Amino acid sequence: MFRYLLCCFTLVLLYPTAIDLYLVGLPQIAADLHATEFQLHFAFSIYLIGMATTMLIAGKVADSIGRKPVAITGAIIFTVSSILAGMAEHSTQFLIARFIQGIGAGSCYVAAFAIIRDTLDDIQRAKVLSMLNGITCVIPVIAPVIGYLIMLKFPWPSLFITMALMGCVVSLLSSLILKETKPRKLTAINNIHSDCNLVQESFLERFFISRVVITSLGVMTILTYVNVSPLLIMGEMGFDRSEYSTIVAGTALVSMLTSFSAPFALSIFKERSLLLASQILFALAAAMIALTLYLNLNNHLYLLSFGLLCAGFAIGFGVSMSQALSPYSVRAGMASSLLGITQVSCSALYIWLMGAADINALNMLLTTLIIGSVISLALILWIPKPSHGHQYEKITCSA
Structure with a gap:
């Protein structure tokens, strides 16, 4: 049971981390990419749009093929798109990378909740989801602090490299530890x-x-x-x-x-x-x-x-x-x-x-x-x- 909870927690945490970790770097991102204030706000919306557009497909695939392939694929997409966002040289590339990042996070999100449904009864599931929500609530506080510490020594692309490393860890956990629950x-x-x-x-x-x-x-x-x-x-x-x-x-x-x-x-x-x-x-x-x-x-x-x-x-x-x-x-x-x-x-x-x-x-x-x-x-x-x-x-x- 522990393996499922560990994988589900890490799969879900990709979603809020990609929102909150890079916020501290927004001024430098805007300066380097010559982005307007509207484009920076749109980077948040387009990430959510990426999540929303892929969730239905991810859910269908998770029911037909399995939860594990969706989790692994989502984590890989999240990793690659995070690297692309860090390598962006203008705002259009950055926004495209953020959209793809949303696709990866959305796939992981769907897989996590499906796994929780598969492996836990009603009472256990309610308890685990409450605890998961508690951990998620900490991310908006911790992530900007971590981002600030990273940027004391490294430029803003390092924030997305950190996200990519998280995606790699989640991908490895989903590949090596997670068992199919469909x-x-x-x-x-x-x-x-x-x-x-x-x-x-x-x-x-x-x-x-x-x-x-x-x-x-x-x-x-x-x-x-x-x-x-x-x-x-x-x-x-x-x-x-x-x-x-x-x-x-x-x-x-x-x-x-x-x-x-x-x-x-x-x-x-x-x-x-x-x-x-x-x-x-x-x-x-x-x-x-x-x-x-x-x-x-x-x-x-x-x-x-x-x-x-x-x-x-x-x-x-x-x-x-x-x-x-x-x-x-x-x-x-x-x-x-x-x-x-x-x-x-x-x-x-x-x-x-x-x-x-x-x-x-x-x-x-x-x-x-x-x-x-x-x-x-x-x-x-x-x-x-x-x-x-x-x-x-x-x-x-x-x-």
């Missing part, structure tokens, strides 16, 4: 060529759709916070860069501690209780922001709302992801890819629409907290987890 019955299903009544897991079930919505709203909320936090903390609240870093580290610590506490909470409380608690924390964060804003209270109260927001996401994400994957033993790869695509796409679309509508940072965050908590609470109450383990769609096939 269920054997998928092969039997794929080999049926006579008249039959085939029972196939469906993605049109309302329970799966509800959990896709809940996880997507949660990710949208946390990514909106990450996106607007500099404007709120340094702009509206008046903190300097050093204080901003301390506050971000503090909220990351809240996320990490809550995530690592979730497995113990699952031993005491039901999954539904933790899901409800996560949305109540989102609602409390929204209420605190609204009261502080409209009653002109001390804006330092915003910091408490940020802590509630991070804790709410940390409590609910692992459980909701586990429940979404639970019905799919055969099509776990596709389920993982649909979850990933929806989460990334909804977040990017929401942030873009709010920006295009010229909504300020605080109202952008407040809106997603209100919408997310209300819709998610309704779905949790109205569409509980079914008592049976699988959901099927019955179809007829012929030779």
